[in-house]
Amino acid sequence: MSYEELYRQSIEQPDRFWAEAADHLEWSRRWERVLDVSAAPYYQWFSGGELNTCYNAVDRHCENGRGEQAALIYDSPVTGQMRSFSYFELQDLVARFAGVLRTHGVEKGDRVIIYMPMIPEAVISMLACSRIGAIHSVVFGGFAAKELATRVVDADPTLVISASCGIEGQRVIPYLPLLEEALTIAGVENLPRVLVSRPQLPIEDVHPAAVLWDQAMEAAEAVDCVDVLATDPLYILYTSGTTGQPKGVVRPSGGHAVALKWTMDHIYGVQPGDVYWAASDIGWVVGHSYIVYAPLLHGCTTILYEGKPVGTPDAAAFWRVIEQHGVKCLFTAPTAFRAIRREDPEGELLRQHDISSLKTLFLAGERCDPDTLHWAENKLEIPVIDHWWQTESGWAMAANPMGIEPLSIKAGSPTVAVPGYDIRVLDDEGMEVADGETGNIVAKLPLPPGNLSTLWGDRQRFFDAYLSRFDGYYLTGDAGIRDEDGYIWVMSRIDDVINVAGHRLSTGALEEALATHPDVAECAVIGVEDRLKGEMPLGFVVLNAGAEVDVAQLKSELVQTVRSQVGPIATPRDIVVVARLPKTRSGKILRGTMRKIADLKEYKVPATIEDPAVLDEINEALRPD
Ligand code: COA
Numbered sequence: 001m002s003y004e005e006l007y008r009q010s011i012e013q014p015d016r017f018w019a020e021a022a023d024h025l026e027w028s029r030r031w032e033r034v035l036d037v038s039a040a041p042y043y044q045w046f047s048g049g050e051l052n053t054c055y056n057a058v059d060r061h062c063e064n065g066r067g068e069q070a071a072l073i074y075d076s077p078v079t080g081q082m083r084s085f086s087y088f089e090l091q092d093l094v095a096r097f098a099g100v101l102r103t104h105g106v107e108k109g110d111r112v113i114i115y116m117p118m119i120p121e122a123v124i125s126m127l128a129c130s131r132i133g134a135i136h137s138v139v140f141g142g143f144a145a146k147e148l149a150t151r152v153v154d155a156d157p158t159l160v161i162s163a164s165c166g167i168e169g170q171r172v173i174p175y176l177p178l179l180e181e182a183l184t185i186a187g188v189e190n191l192p193r194v195l196v197s198r199p200q201l202p203i204e205d206v207h208p209a210a211v212l213w214d215q216a217m218e219a220a221e222a223v224d225c226v227d228v229l230a231t232d233p234l235y236i237l238y239t240s241g242t243t244g245q246p247k248g249v250v251r252p253s254g255g256h257a258v259a260l261k262w263t264m265d266h267i268y269g270v271q272p273g274d275v276y277w278a279a280s281d282i283g284w285v286v287g288h289s290y291i292v293y294a295p296l297l298h299g300c301t302t303i304l305y306e307g308k309p310v311g312t313p314d315a316a317a318f319w320r321v322i323e324q325h326g327v328k329c330l331f332t333a334p335t336a337f338r339a340i341r342r343e344d345p346e347g348e349l350l351r352q353h354d355i356s357s358l359k360t361l362f363l364a365g366e367r368c369d370p371d372t373l374h375w376a377e378n379k380l381e382i383p384v385i386d387h388w389w390q391t392e393s394g395w396a397m398a399a400n401p402m403g404i405e406p407l408s409i410k411a412g413s414p415t416v417a418v419p420g421y422d423i424r425v426l427d428d429e430g431m432e433v434a435d436g437e438t439g440n441i442v443a444k445l446p447l448p449p450g451n452l453s454t455l456w457g458d459r460q461r462f463f464d465a466y467l468s469r470f471d472g473y474y475l476t477g478d479a480g481i482r483d484e485d486g487y488i489w490v491m492s493r494i495d496d497v498i499n500v501a502g503h504r505l506s507t508g509a510l511e512e513a514l515a516t517h518p519d520v521a522e523c524a525v526i527g528v529e530d531r532l533k534g535e536m537p538l539g540f541v542v543l544n545a546g547a548e549v550d551v552a553q554l555k556s557e558l559v560q561t562v563r564s565q566v567g568p569i570a571t572p573r574d575i576v577v578v579a580r581l582p583k584t585r586s587g588k589i590l591r592g593t594m595r596k597i598a599d600l601k602e603y604k605v606p607a608t609i610e611d612p613a614v615l616d617e618i619n620e621a622l623r624p625d
């Protein structure tokens with residue numbers, strides 16, 4: 001069936017379309033309604049149905065003859081370790097760790113925070129939660145204690161799972177001081193924890209509320225999968241919004257499993273048994289969906305890579321992994337390719353490896369510049385697919401559907417709306433703009449299965465942030481174009497979210513950090529173009545009257561403040577001290593104009609500006625020549 005036909009079916013007959021997809025999974029109780037509109041605009045999928053995601057991702061394959069196949073390959077150049085887990089082995093470990101969770105009082109519906117590096121225990125933890133119907137919330141290891149604490153307070157977990165350290169290139173990063181600080185900030189110092197003691201940093205003093213992973217597993221008894229409602233949450237994943245308070249995206253179990261399994265053959269063109277590699281981190285949505293759940297739901301072999309695209313040990317790392325494990329499909333962020341290109345522009349390291357198993361490269365997480373796309377196409381000689389999605393959707397909203405019908409590529413566009421997504425572009429009054437004109441990218445409700453069902457504990461914020469702006473539409477937060485061929489072009493965010501090396505950050509959170517410095521009276525953070533990371537934060541500070549500072553010292557303190565309060569991934573490129581911030585007469589900071597100045601672009605002095613002279617000062621600070 002062509003893309004056009006399948007797409008039309010998904011929009012006109014969503015019940016039929018998604019029921020067919022759902023039949024590829026095992027349900028313990030069939031759903032009563034495929035699309036439940038009874039509480040619109042809070043749509044639900046597969047209401048009344050029951051299933052278990054872990055059963056579908058692991059046990060089902062053990063029962064259907066895939067037990068000996070590799071489910072998970074842990075490849076860790078930073079520790080020199082490599083280990084393959086068959087589906088049988090994974091089932092055993094997950095079932096026993098689910099037993100550990102139970103003995104520590106974790107039950108269906110309870111939350112479990114997972115703050116871990118890229119080690120197999122992290123994946124086992126996620127699946128074990130899902131096995132007993134507990135709701136996991138993975139927090140990216142690059143976030144600082146304060147960010148972790150905010151998530152702990154919001155999720156109110158029964159238990160936390162962590163490890164002694166992460167490894168960043170050559171450096172060992174101790175995790176436990178961050179964890180302890182976060183639990184103290186959150187006021188839950190005695191929260192039970194299970195800790196993995198890694199040989200690179202063995203745990204010597206075990207906190208009274210902690211048990212070590214290995215010891216707990218020795219005594220553990222395997223437990224079986226627990227049925228949950230399709231509409232029950234599988235996980236919460238916090239993502240950055242406009243304010244410093246992150247949004248807890250709630251992922252409903254049934255729709256998630258159905259949609260992700262569907263994407264594996266329809267979008268990525270892979271089949272059960274194939275080796276699939278998402279070079280991301282389990283702390284991000286890409287890691288949740290495409291390191292853990294989708295490849296396992298589909299019976300693939302998934303790769304858990306603890307390393308970087310460059311420096312572990314060199315820019316051939318990706319090619320080595322592809323060759324060694326026979327990877328068929330690679331998914332990563334454009335930044336990773338920019339980093340590889342910078343080290344090996346001619347692709348000499350690539351030529352030393354046989355990567356003939358690789359059929360497609362998928363890129364997402366940030367806008368993919370055509371230059372990087374073409375470089376990858378030329379060097380790899382395979383289709384390179386830019387696709388667009390976000391934490392809230394959990395899977396691609398626009399893509400080149402390789403398993404349905406490969407469409408021609410337009411560099412800079414993530415191609416067309418994926419079946420299930422009725423993507424429109426609206427002006428600020430809610431009217432559809434003409435093809436080729438820029439506007440707010442929205443999706444007409446209902447969103448397809450697997451998208452967020454609410455924000456954890458805050459349905460009002462879910463409504464306000466996503467559903468209230470345009471009645472009947474989901475606001476993606478992105479601005480862009482739909483062209484005359486139906487191709488979507490995602491150009492920028494409409495809010496204060498920035499994207500640094502594929503990591504989504506809130507400028508609000510960075511501003512909150514800068515504002516804690518005693519010399520700072522006022523501040524603003526913008527994202528500026530960066531050749532490697534796509535964007536980088538740039539901070540502006542206005543000092544308290546009379547503050548006498550050594551500017552170099554102040555800058556370094558402010559950078560350190562951001563690193564220790566938000567995390568090293570948010571490190572600002574620079575801090576600029578200014579006398580005033582440019583504002584509108586109503587007091588809104590003119591971030592868009594500041595950004596244009598910083599990116600050396602043409603800009604117009606906004607009519608609403610309070611005092612145009614302030615822009616001269618910004619210009620002078622950023623464009624001294
Ligand atoms: N735990 C602790 N610290 C972490 C971390 C983690 N999981 N991830 C990153 N950091 C730290 C880094 O060590 C670095 O610290 P430093 O400033 O002290 O050196 C800082 O955060 C910035 O990290 P990063 O943005 O990754 O920059 P980098 O210079 O170390 O590496 C790239 C640059 C391009 C190689 C890297 O960003 C990359 O691999 N990007 C791929 C993007 C990606 O996977 N995105 C996921 C979404 S699909």
Ligand code: AMP
Nearest residue numbers: 364365366367387388389390391490504
């Ligand atoms: P995250 O929720 O961290 O996955 O970030 C989602 C945001 O990243 C989107 O809303 C976009 O702003 C941006 N993004 C992701 N993929 C793409 C893409 N292919 N092209 C342009 N922007 C993208």
